[in-house]
Amino acid sequence: MALRPDEFYAHALEAADDQRRLPLARMTGWDISPFTPDGLSVSPLREPVLPEPPRHGEDPADCRSCDRRDEGLWLNDRWRLTRIPKAGVPLILMLHPRDHHDLADLPDELAAELGVLTKHLARHIQALPNISRAHVYRIGDGGAHLHVWFFARPEGQSQLYGSWLVVWDDLLPEYPDDVAAADASLVVDALIDSYGGRRP
Numbered sequence: 393m394a395l396r397p398d399e400f401y402a403h404a405l406e407a408a409d410d411q412r413r414l415p416l417a418r419m420t421g422w423d424i425s426p427f428t429p430d431g432l433s434v435s436p437l438r439e440p441v442l443p444e445p446p447r448h449g450e451d452p453a454d455c456r457s458c459d460r461r462d463e464g465l466w467l468n469d470r471w472r473l474t475r476i477p478k479a480g481v482p483l484i485l486m487l488h489p490r491d492h493h494d495l496a497d498l499p500d501e502l503a504a505e506l507g508v509l510t511k512h513l514a515r516h517i518q519a520l521p522n523i524s525r526a527h528v529y530r531i532g533d534g535g536a537h538l539h540v541w542f543f544a545r546p547e548g549q550s551q552l553y554g555s556w557l558v559v560w561d562d563l564l565p566e567y568p569d570d571v572a573a574a575d576a577s578l579v580v581d582a583l584i585d586s587y588g589g590r591r592p
Contacts, residue, residue: 397440404437412436424553426560449536452492457537461490466580468589470502471509475576476541480564481557482523483544483575485513494538495530506540509587513542516582520575522547527557544575 395403408414413434420429449455464472470491476484487509489502498506510528517526529541543561545552552560583589 397442401437401440408437419556422554422556424551424556426551426556426563447532447534447536449492452537455492455535455537457488457535457539458492462592464488464592465576466583466589467592468587470505471589473513473580473583475572477569477572478566479572480561480567481543481552482546482567483517483520483542483572483579484561485517485542485576485579487513487540487542489538492537494536495532498538510540512583512587513579516579516586517542517544519582520544520578523575524548529558 394400404414405412413436416429416432416434419425420427420432449457452458460474461472464474465485466473467490470489472488472490474486474488476486487506489498493499493502514526514528517523523544524547525545527541527543527545529543530538531541532538543557545557580591584591
């Protein structure tokens, strides 16, 4: 059984200094880290907040994703694809179910489709010129409506490997929007050819 919130907090504090600061993450020692350990410090660990505040869209009547169920770059009867503008990496796409579901309550049929769509999207993103990988993320803390992130990692940028890519995205200057929009259009064309669906 997982530690209770108070147990988890107490356990974490055992490794912290007198200001509740944990040591730097092991990841800062990786050669792909965007930070050097000197001068970098960790924020003090805050006490648990219970109950946790609700995520956006816990009530489907207030869900922005549900309000936009007919918007995006690509749609089919059950899914929609959008693009995140003002990114640092070459392309960020987001896949949403059109109806209100989170990952844990996704019907089996939609879960199976999610897997197949993820494969198609990753393949089409990685087929773009100068893109090596499609990173796929589901976080779920900010919104109750399922949204799966697809990040395009630029070719040759080995420092952007792995889990640091999301951090690098915030550090990099804004990628040219016209280039990202054109690449997103190529992905949508390929998705329509390989999977179906349509532009809205």
